[in-house]
Structure formats: C-alpha cells, structure tokens
Amino acid sequence: MANKYVNLCIAVTGLNANDNPGPGMAVIRSLKECFGDSLRIVGLSYESLEPGIYLREQVNKTYQIPYPTEGTAVLIERLAYINQRENLDLIIPNFDSELFNFIKIAPQLKQMGIATYLPTHQQLALRDKVHLKDFGTKHGFYVPADHKLYTADDLKKAADEFNFPMVIKGKFYEAYVVYTMDQALKAFHQLNAAWGVPVIAQQYIKGNEINIAALGDGKGSNISLVAMRKLYITDKGKAWAGVTIKDDKLTQLANSFAHATNWKGGYEMEIMSNAEGHLYILEINPRFPAWVYLTAAAGQNQPATLAKMAMGEAIEPYTDYQAGKLFVRYSWDHIADIADFQKISAFGEL
Amino acid sequence: MKLKSNIATSENGFIFNPATGDSFSGNNMAAQLLEAMKSGKTDAEIRQEILNRFDVSENQFDRDWDNWMLQLKEANLLEI
Numbered sequence: 001m002a003n004k005y006v007n008l009c010i011a012v013t014g015l016n017a018n019d020n021p022g023p024g025m026a027v028i029r030s031l032k033e034c035f036g037d038s039l040r041i042v043g044l045s046y047e048s049l050e051p052g053i054y055l056r057e058q059v060n061k062t063y064q065i066p067y068p069t070e071g072t073a074v075l076i077e078r079l080a081y082i083n084q085r086e087n088l089d090l091i092i093p094n095f096d097s098e099l100f101n102f103i104k105i106a107p108q109l110k111q112m113g114i115a116t117y118l119p120t121h122q123q124l125a126l127r128d129k130v131h132l133k134d135f136g137t138k139h140g141f142y143v144p145a146d147h148k149l150y151t152a153d154d155l156k157k158a159a160d161e162f163n164f165p166m167v168i169k170g171k172f173y174e175a176y177v178v179y180t181m182d183q184a185l186k187a188f189h190q191l192n193a194a195w196g197v198p199v200i201a202q203q204y205i206k207g208n209e210i211n212i213a214a215l216g217d218g219k220g221s222n223i224s225l226v227a228m229r230k231l232y233i234t235d236k237g238k239a240w241a242g243v244t245i246k247d248d249k250l251t252q253l254a255n256s257f258a259h260a261t262n263w264k265g266g267y268e269m270e271i272m273s274n275a276e277g278h279l280y281i282l283e284i285n286p287r288f289p290a291w292v293y294l295t296a297a298a299g300q301n302q303p304a305t306l307a308k309m310a311m312g313e314a315i316e317p318y319t320d321y322q323a324g325k326l327f328v329r330y331s332w333d334h335i336a337d338i339a340d341f342q343k344i345s346a347f348g349e350l
Numbered sequence: 351m352k353l354k355s356n357i358a359t360s361e362n363g364f365i366f367n368p369a370t371g372d373s374f375s376g377n378n379m380a381a382q383l384l385e386a387m388k389s390g391k392t393d394a395e396i397r398q399e400i401l402n403r404f405d406v407s408e409n410q411f412d413r414d415w416d417n418w419m420l421q422l423k424e425a426n427l428l429e430i
Contacts, residue, residue, distance in 0.1 A: 208370065229371025246356075247369040273370075323368030324358060 015052025
C-alpha cells in the first residue's frame with residue numbers, strides 16, 4: 001500500500017529555540033521522527049535570529065511572516081506566496097499570539113489545500129488567562145484567584161487580597177513571582193510594556209509544578225495526553241528538565257477539560273499540585289509546549305498524530321505511555337554564516 | 351503497610367514514584383528491603399529473614415524497621 005504521508009510539506013512556527021523556547025523545533029523533531037526523510041519542513045519566522053532558521057538539517061526553508069498585529073490580510077497574502085513555492089500540506093502554528101489569526105484564516109487555507117487542526121475562537125477565549133478563573137469556577141476546576149490589572153493602582157487591591165508572594169503575569173507570555181510591592185510594580189510595568197493590559201495578578205500556590213501536553217479531538221475527548229513533572233526550572237519558570245509521570249488524577253483533569261471545552265488541537269495544562277493534593281490549573285496554553293518531543297519519546301507522538309488527524313485520518317486514542325522518561329534541555333552554539341543572516345533579514349527567506 | 355504497587359525500584363536502590371516524579375536513592379540494604387516488600391513478603395517474614403542473615407538484635411531491628419517505614423511514609427511510597 002502506498003504511504004500517503006510520503007513527501008509531506010509542513011510549515012511550522014515557533015523556531016525561537018532560546019532560553020524561553022517556542023515549541024517549533026520540538027514539533028519538527030517529532031514530525032521527522034514519524035514521517036522520515038521525505039518530510040519537507042518550512043519554517044515560518046518573525047525575527048531574523050530565531051535559531052531554527054539556521055538549523056538547515058531540521059528546517060529546509062524559512063520564510064518570514066508578518067507579525068500578528070498586522071492582521072490577517074497580509075498574513076494570507078504571504079502564505080499564498082509561500083504556498084505557490086512550497087505546496088504546503090499543513091501549517092502548525094505554535095505561538096499563542098498568532099492563533100487568533102490562524103483560526104480566522106483556516107477556511108481560506110483549506111481552500112488553498114492547506115490543512116490545520118486548531119481550536120475555535122470561542123475555545124481559545126475560554127482558557128484565556130483573563131477568563132481562566134471564571135472558567136474554573138463554572139466547571140469545578142481549582143484555579144488560583146486573580147485580579148486583572150489595568151493600572152499600577154490596581155496592584156494594591158491584589159496585594160491586599162493575596163499578600164506576598166503573588167504572581168504577576170503577562171497577557172500572553174511571561175510571569176514573575178514577586179515578594180514586595182516594588183517587585184510587583186516593576187513586573188507590572190515590564191509586562192504592560194511587552195504585552196499590554198490587562199496584566200494579571202494571581203494568587204501564589206506552593207507545590208510541585210506539573211504540565212500536561214494533550215491533543216483534543218474537538219468532540220470532547222483527548223486522543224493523547226502525557227504528564228510531566230518539572231525537575232529543573234529556569235528563572236523564567238520554564239522546564240529545563242522534566243520526567244514523565246502517570247497519575248489517574250491528572251488524566252481525569254485533562255479529560256474533564258477536553259470534555260468541558262470540546263478542545264480541538266494541541267494544548268498544555270500548567271498545574272500546581274499543592275500539599276493537599278489539589279491540582280490547581282495555573283494556565284492552559286492553546287498549543288503544544290516546547291517539551292512536546294517528550295510525548296514522542298514516551299510513546300505518544302502528539303505532533304505527528306495531529307498532522308495525521310489534520311489530514312483526515314481517524315485516530316484511536318492512545319491508552320498508555322512510559323512514565324520515567326526524562327528530558328534534559330541543553331544549549332548549543334550553532335554556527336552560521338553572516339550571509340544567511342543577511343538573506344533572511346533583507347529578503348525574508350532562507 | 352504495603353509499598354504502592356506502581357513504585358519502580360532498581361537493584362541499586364533507586365526508587366521512582368511514577369505518579370509524582372519523586373525519586374530517591376537508597377543503599378544496598380534499602381534495595382534488599384524494597385525487593386522483599388515488592389515480592390509480597392509480610393513484615394514478619396522480612397524481619398525473620400534479616401534477623402537470620404545479619405548480626406542484629408531484635409530490638410535494634412525493630413527500631414530500624416520503624417524508622418524505615420516512617421521514611422517510606424514520608425516519601426509517600428506506601429499504600430494509604
């Protein structure tokens with residue numbers, strides 16, 4: 001039987017494999033592991049120094065695309081140009097901030113012959129940091145209390161209620177645990193400048209940090225889920241090492257989330273397990289995490305499964321994975337030529 | 351008290367709790383005790399085996415055994 005996945009061409013964003021890495025390179029690694037050497041990877045980048053652009057053995061060709069704030073018209077125009085050259089089968093967006101646009105243009109992409117596997121705008125909004133507490137209350141999930149901060153004055157109310165430490169979070173990315181009002185003010189201004197308002201103040205929950213990477217089928221079930229305990233955490237709160245774990249309570253939590261939202265696509269639940277064993281949902285990221293290759297290593301290759309589902313294959317839910325699989329991230333000085341930097345900067349292609 | 355059934359142990363005394371991600375290193379004696387517990391032996395059988403094999407008084411063994419069980423409990427490795 002002919003392999004329908006030979007010579008696939010998949011475009012991936014999130015090539016920023018830096019100290020706060022995007023998921024792109026892990027997604028690519030997972031796809032390559034499943035689809036082999038015939039797979040062509042097209043990188044979609046925003047900035048000229050995203051490391052993935054220069055990792056030519058992983059990314060065959062990269063095109064810069066417009067920032068999400070530029071809107072969907074220029075994005076679709078750019079993708080049409082890329083599609084003419086590459087004949088894309090699928091796009092996997094990996095940034096929270098670009099998802100709104102990609103969901104909006106998904107029908108046009110489909111007309112162009114490009115598949116996606118994305119949540120709806122409504123699903124995207126449900127788990128937004130700004131709405132997470134209300135979502136948790138409605139569905140009976142533990143979610144830390146929060147305050148939306150529009151001005152620095154709003155911090156006082158939050159500090160009065162939560163005391164210190166508390167967590168100050170950006171609308172899209174970044175979070176700081178702060179111990180004094182000075183630190184809280186600094187974090188507020190920094191996050192406001194980077195991501196705009198509201199900045200979110202969240203109650204601090206002490207415990208073990210656990211993440212779940214999952215893939216929802218859009219009908220209320222998970223096709224795959226893999227839980228990971230963070231073993232080494234960077235000052236940005238990112239897992240630099242972690243180990244897969246298996247606990248029925250975590251499985252139930254992710255299944256309840258999929259059931260409550262009918263989530264379609266990859267997502268990540270960030271959880272804090274406190275001393276009483278309550279699982280607090282700190283965040284739900286609407287895309288695969290940067291550690292998603294661990295799902296492939298543990299026996300459930302989520303990016304490859306998403307690709308197959310996006311192209312119409314019916315997939316049976318995974319039932320098991322290996323607990324005790326460890327990942328340890330590392331940094332590496334990749335060498336490229338300045339001419340490559342010039343090409344991507346000047347022409348938007350490499 | 352029984353060791354949780356999902357706890358993974360190795361011959362060299364490494365203990366991994368797959369539900370929490372906690373891991374511990376034990377010495378050679380810990381490895382032997384864990385193996386005995388996992389094999390389904392009762393506390394009394396393990397006690398008798400240790401007393402037969404090692405030069406240890408019953409009192410000393412009982413104190414050490416209580417301490418061992420306390421450590422396992424604190425590490426969340428025992429069935430509740």
